[in-house]
Amino acid sequence: xxVLFLSLLTTLTLSCDNDPPEPELEPCELYATGIYKDTxxxxxxxxxxxxxxxxxLVDAGSYNxxxxxxxxxxxxxxxxxxxxxxxxxxxxLEARTDAFQYLLAKYISIDTINFDLSLDPLHRPGYKFYTxxxxxxxxxxxxxxxxxxxQKIILINELFKKQAVRNAxxxxxxxxxxxxxxxxxxxxxxxxxxxxxxxxxxxxxxxVDLGDLYTHNNDxxxxxxxxxxxxxxxxxxxxxx
Numbered sequence: 001x002x003v004l005f006l007s008l009l010t011t012l013t014l015s016c017d018n019d020p021p022e023p024e025l026e027p028c029e030l031y032a033t034g035i036y037k038d039t040x041x042x043x044x045x046x047x048x049x050x051x052x053x054x055x056x057l058v059d060a061g062s063y064n065x066x067x068x069x070x071x072x073x074x075x076x077x078x079x080x081x082x083x084x085x086x087x088x089x090x091x092x093l094e095a096r097t098d099a100f101q102y103l104l105a106k107y108i109s110i111d112t113i114n115f116d117l118s119l120d121p122l123h124r125p126g127y128k129f130y131t132x133x134x135x136x137x138x139x140x141x142x143x144x145x146x147x148x149x150x151q152k153i154i155l156i157n158e159l160f161k162k163q164a165v166r167n168a169x170x171x172x173x174x175x176x177x178x179x180x181x182x183x184x185x186x187x188x189x190x191x192x193x194x195x196x197x198x199x200x201x202x203x204x205x206x207x208v209d210l211g212d213l214y215t216h217n218n219d220x221x222x223x224x225x226x227x228x229x230x231x232x233x234x235x236x237x238x239x240x241x
Contacts, residue, residue: 027047027048027050027051028048028050028051030048031044031048031051031052032051036048040059040063041056041057041059041060041063042059042060042062042063042064044060046060046064046088046089049061049089049092050088050089050092054093054096054098054099054102055102055105057089057092057093057096057102058093058099058102058103058105058106059106060089061089061090061093062106062130062133062134065129065130065133066083066086066087069082069083069086070082070083070133070136071132071133071136074212075206075210075211075212076136076139076176076177076180076210076211076212077136077139077209077210077211077212078210079136079211080136080137080140080211093137094140094142094143097146099143100138100143100144100146100147100151101151103134103137103138103143104138104151104154104155104158106134107131107134107135107138107155107158108154108158110130110134112131112161112162112165112166113165131162131177132177135159135177135178135180135181136177136180136211138155138181139177139180139181139183139184139211140184141184141188144184144185144188145188149238149241152185152189152238153235153238153239155181155185156182156185156231156234156235156238157235159178159181159182159231160178160228160231160232162178163178163228166178176207176211176213176215176224177211179207179213179223179224179227179228180207180211180213182227182228182230183204183207183208183227184208185231185234186227186230186231186234187208189234191230191234193230193233194208194227194230197226197230201223203219203220203223204223204226204227207223207227
C-alpha cells in the first residue's frame with residue numbers, strides 16, 4: 001500500500017511539473033490590469049504607450065520630448081520628420097482620429113507665464129520648451145486637416161496669446177513655432193492672400209514648407225508680422241462663416 005501511495009504521489013508530482021506555464025500577458029492586457037493606474041503617463045514605459053487612450057498618450061509624449069532634436073534640426077519640419085522616424089509614438093499618435101483635440105487641449109493647458117520651470121530645463125524668459133514642441137505637432141497636415149472651424153479659432157487665439165508672452169522675453173534661436181502653425185493653417189485652408197504671397201516671397205514659402213524663418217533681421221521680422229496680420233484677417237473670416 002505504501003509503495004502504491006508513493007507511486008501515485010510521484011505521478012501527480014510529475015503531472016504538475018509538466019503543466020504548461022501560464023501565458024504572459026500582452027502589453028495592453030497588462031496595462032489594462034491597472035498596473036500603472038497611479039503613474040504619471042510620462043513615466044509609463046514606452047512599450048505601453050500604444051495601449052493608452054489618446055489624452056494619456058499626448059501627456060506621455062509631451063513630457064518626453066527628446067532634448068532639442070525637434071527644435072534644433074535644420075528647420076522645424078525636418079526636426080519633426082527626424083523624430084517621427086526615431087520614436088514610434090509619433091506614428092501611433094498620428095493614427096488617432098481624436099489626436100488634434102488633445103494636442104490642442106494640452107497646448108492650452110500650459111500656462112506660459114506661470115509654468116513650472118523645474119519641468120523645463122531649457123527655458124528662457126518668454127520661451128517654454130513644451131509649447132514650441134507642441135506647436136510643431138499642431139502645424140502638421142495630418143492634424144490640421146481634421147480640425148473644425150471652432151478649433152481653428154481657438155488655436156489661433158491661443159497662438160496669439162502665447163506669442164504675446166514671448167514678445168516680452170526671448171525666443172529660442174530661430175524657432176518660430178507660432179508663425180509656423182499660423183502659416184500652415186492658412187495654407188491648408190487655401191487662403192488666397194497667403195498662396196499669392198508664397199509665389200513671390202521665398203521666405204514665406206520656406207516658413208510654410210519647412211518651418212524655417214529667421215526673425216533676427218528686418219526681412220524675417222517683416223515676414224513674421226505679415227503672417228500675423230494675415231492670420232488675424234483670416235480669424236475674422238472664420239468668425240463670420
